[in-house]
Amino acid sequence: MMAKRIILNNLPPEIAQRLQDVSFSTLEEVRLRAGKRLALCDGGLNSVLPYVVSQKEIEQTVQIISRSSVYAYIDEITNCFITLEGGHRVGLCGRAVLDGNKIINITQMSGLNFRIARQVKGAADKIMPYITKNSLCNTLIVSPPQCGKTTIIRDVARQLGETFKVSIIDERGEIAAVRGGVAQHDVGEMTDVLDLCPKSIGIPLMLRSMSPDVIITDEIAHTDTEAIHKALSCGVKIIATAHGDSAEQVKRRIKAPSVMEEFNCVITLSRKKGVGTIESITL
């Protein structure tokens, strides 16, 4: 289904009507803020439409997106997003309900951000020869946010998934964007996805249950090192991403040199020449 149809189907009729004539070919975001005008972001440029969105319409939109089933999406809601068909995501903003330090719900929704997802097939073409050099390399892709790590790792999964048994631990639901049990992005023919599961729990589970050749996961942290070490000691390859400017910075943050040494291919990305610019590849 086309992005426009999916987005419009998930909006109240009055708002959908205002977007009928808008081109979605390069549109990145549709923003709804209570009491503010309907806003669009296209090619990095922000604009507004002459329609003021009410708080009731925002609540109604959440009802439509969640198919009137808050309980079914509560894990996603507490992470401030809901995934739609096609991998598009709706960012949520409102009043956080806390239980100790943990968010248990978001109420009184004040803003929604429809982020239009576009899978870039071939985004990993430049790095694939390095990942597949000498069979498969344990690979770490490092970059600050918004540099295309997830887009690239998704394409790595798609390409490897044609020949290898790939398991994706999709803790934030961004790589495969599963909805209703179906991956909304093409992540490969032989790829299994464990959705919304913490990596520290998911990696050992997938090792036991799906016997993967390679595990792909996003944004590793120090809490995941034990699970990664376990996978590596079982002979399973790991391809992961991490936030950071450089491999050294990630090493300092993760505080597990033995795990970091296992990554024999480290790729650093930036936005210098556009999203996904390869800064360095260390083998």
Place this chain on the structure above:
Amino acid sequence: MLQKILGCVVIVMCAAKIGFDEAARFTRRVREIREFQTALVALKGEIGFCKTPLPQALAKVGQNLKTSIRHIFIKAGGAMKEGGRYADEVWETTVSTVKKDLSLKSEEIYILNTFGKLLGTSDVVGQIENIELTSSKLDICERQALDDEIKFARLYRSLGVIGGIFTAILFL
């Protein structure tokens, strides 16, 4: 004379039919309450164990039901799938559309509508509590409906037949 006898037979049969139909409503009421309770157990599993979204959960539960209760679940599930409306609004509209085909009393319809008010609005724990509360209310209704069935079902059947015979005698 033959015409009179035939007329009397028709009168008795019609009156008996009315009595039997009225009696059947008491039996149907018990069945419908029980089936709604069964549906609640299935819904509890769908929500609590599978976290299935309401449109699919209601449709799935409805497919396994046999009485007119199934129409509430299937129609409400279908309407929710279309989107654009709140779950409680969809549920109430569906119940008011289907209730003419049900043998439930107004107090049971009220319980069904109250159940719909909290549908889909909270987390799993809240949904399960709503289901259990509704189920316990329906337990009381089921006991009452059973008492009514025992008391009135035979009475209406007998009244139908006796009333028919009495009317026939008057015509003779």
